[in-house]
Amino acid sequence: MTDKEQQQTDARSAGDRLVSGHVSEDPFAAAFKATRMPMIVTDPNQHDNPIIFCNAAFNKLTGYTNEEIIGQNCRILQGPxxxxxxxxxxxxxxxxxxxxAVDVTNYRKDGSTFWNAVFISPVRDDSGKIIYFFASQLDFTHVKSREADLAAARHKAEEEVASQTANLRSALSAKSLLVHEVDHRVKNNLLTMASIVKMQARVTTDQGQKQALESVLNRIEALSTVQRKLFTLDDVSKFDISEFTRELVTDLVEATGRKDIHLSLDLSPVHVPAVKATPLSLVVNELVGDAVLRGLSQGGDIHVVVRRTNGHFIIVVEDTSEPIEVDKERAQFSRKLLEASALQLDAKIERTVQNRKTSVSVTVLVDVNLETTH
Structure with missing residues (x-):
């Protein structure tokens, strides 16, 4: 008899002794054999701690018969x-x-795998010596399979979200590039128009025509300022009217070259939709342009306010200067342009004149959603 055959014989003998120690009516032995949970007993006092007993559930789970499994070490269930x-x-x-207690991938006799929840516990005699190891198994492959399916579904969903996000970002980027390109072309066209008007003004000898051309040029440059501001923003859907006003007003006053026109600003951030940019630029241009014109006589003070107030924002231009007589046609055109721009904005205009002080305020409804998302 070979050593291996001897070991198997010893293991079967140990298993027989274990069973013979319990009478057939022993409910614990009966339960051990009949339970649907796979169970084995190993003998650590023999070489390589072999399996000496297993129940029918273990045979069914692994595919091994008693003759094949008794005398084997549990590592027979292990694989790559x-x-x-x-x-x-x-x-x-x-x-x-x-x-x-440990979860491990085990192998059946036919080579198929299953996830095994193993619990191993030593069995001791009265002296505390370990005489057996008891091990139970639980096949939870279906649980792992569901986990794997869920993980795969989650991974697929994440990939789909990532793909859709990338597509959205690409579309937004393309849209942004397109809008910037359109703004860029509009800006260039405005600059071309301004250049043409400047050339015409230079060669015009009639003073009235020259003033009319300069008036048109002034409005074109105001629109160019708006386009330049929008073109340099990351988000072309909105812009800060205060920053625009600061730049436009400063340019208008500095262009006069007058040191006796004093400018003061009280500007709070107010973000408005880009669609309001053109009429707003014309409103600010007309208000400040009129104030600058009045200050050209003997100088004066110009105060500009942009501020939020109760769901609206208000633009106020105040100037203190000596009253001068202005060209009626020029004043009428400026007023009509201001009123038309205010109508586009659904804005309210109020004008007061007291002695040397002229105050014009324009009240515009704020887009609350735009302000909230900023």
């Missing part, structure tokens, strides 16, 4: 996909005589 760390944990627990 068995986690070495889990195997090492079991080895160390058995060597230390400790309980261990």
């Amino acid at each position: 996909e068995s986690d070495p760390k889990a195997v090492e944990k079991m080895r160390k627990a058995i060597a230390a005589g400790e309980d261990i």
Whole structure:
């Protein structure tokens, strides 16, 4: 008899002794044999801690018969996909005589795999010596399979979200590039128009025509300022009317070259939709342009306010200067342009004149949603 055959014989004998120690009416032995949970008993006092007993549920789970499994070490269930760390944990627990619960991939006789929730516990005699190891198994492959399916579905969903996000970003980027390109072309066209008007003004000898051309040029430059501001923004859907006003007003006053016109600003951030940019630029241009014109006589003070107030924002231009007589046609055109721009904005205009002080205020409804998302 070979050593292996002798070991199998010894293992069967140990198993027979274990069973013979319980009468057939022993409910614990009956339960051990009949339970649907796979169970085995190993003998650490024999070489390689062989399996000496298994129940029918274990035979059904693994595909091994009693003749094939008795005398074998539990590592017969291990294979290439068995986690070495889990195997090492079991080895160390058995060597230390400790309980261990671990999840590991095991192999059936036919080579198929299953996820095994293993619980191993030592059995001691009255003196505390370990005489057996008891191990139960639970096949939870279906749970792992559902987890894998869920993980795969989650991964697929994440990939789909990432793909859609990338598509959206690409579309937004393309849209932004398109809008910037349109703004860029509009800006260039405005500059071309301004250049043409300047050339015409230079060669015009009639003073009235020259003033009319300069008036048109002034409005074109105001629109160019708006386009330049929009073109340099990351978000072309809105812009800050205060920053625009600061730049436009400063340019208008500095263009006069007058040191006796004093400018003061009280500007709070107010973000408005880009569609309001053109009429707003004309409103600010007309208000400040009129104030500058009045200050050209003997100088004066110009105060500009942009501020939020109760769901609206208000633009106020105040100037203090000596009253001068202005060209009626020019004043009428400026007023009509101001009124038309205010109508586009659904804005309210109020004008008061008291002695040397002229105050004009324009009240515009704020887009609350735009302000909230800024």
